[in-house]
Amino acid sequence: MLLHTSKTLTFFTPEFADYSGAIFFDTGISAGFPSPAEDFKEERLSLDNILVKNKLATFYARVSGQSMIDAGLDDNDLLVIDRSLEPEHNRIAVCFLDGEFTVKRLRVEKDGVWLQPENSKYQPIKITEENDFVIWGIVTNVIKKV
Template identity: 80%
Template sequence: MILHKSANLTFFTPEDAHDDALGALFIDAGISAGFPSPAEDFKEQRLSLDKELIKNKEATFFARVSGQSMIGAGLDDNDLLVIDRSIEPANNKIAVCFLDGEFTVKRLKVENNEVWLQPENPNYPIIKITPENEFVIWGIVTNVIKKV
């Protein structure tokens, strides 16, 4: 369900899984990125991505990235972010912020009671937060989901 859409992010709420939904099939074999390993040792079980990615359901939202300002942090256009609003903002965390009427995702830089929003792409400027800005740290990014 789409909750809010802005120029940079589209927010979604986690959907309730049905009690009978067991999650996707998970093979606990440690997939080798080097030489192939024998497949005879694998164990088959069910994996719920909600249980893996969401620690606080009431405070967790998803948002789809639009733009290239965070590519150096591995956040690419169209990636899906998992955002937890219950995590305390801190220096160097990647945060979803509401700045002057728009949502944006940037790395927080906090020093000497000053806050900057640091993009992870040299083509974008660092944003210094001033008292004139309408500014709220909306949540902290905990995971990113990519399509390959």
């Protein structure tokens, strides 16, 4: 369900289904030389159970832009955001800054808080008392299309 759209992020609320998940083959897939598929165990796996720790405080947002590409967050990636986690130095956070949402790495120093992009083409943003600023949630996972 679509919740909110801004220039840089599109937010969605998760819809948790009561199904048993997709089929998961617990065999380990070799990224090197192929190995024979001798014995493998088939079970059901729900990604919600792996990616979401706090269902009531979790949201998804789609990334728009390139400011975090060196952190592995690319245009159209889907972020899993937990609003119950405490913001800390070096965590990637979704922030509301002066009327817009943005995703940046938190840099907490003795002289203040900075929003640090992970792309050398973008400048860090120093948060001042004049800013309308809220740390909205912490990014816990990123889902990519291959």
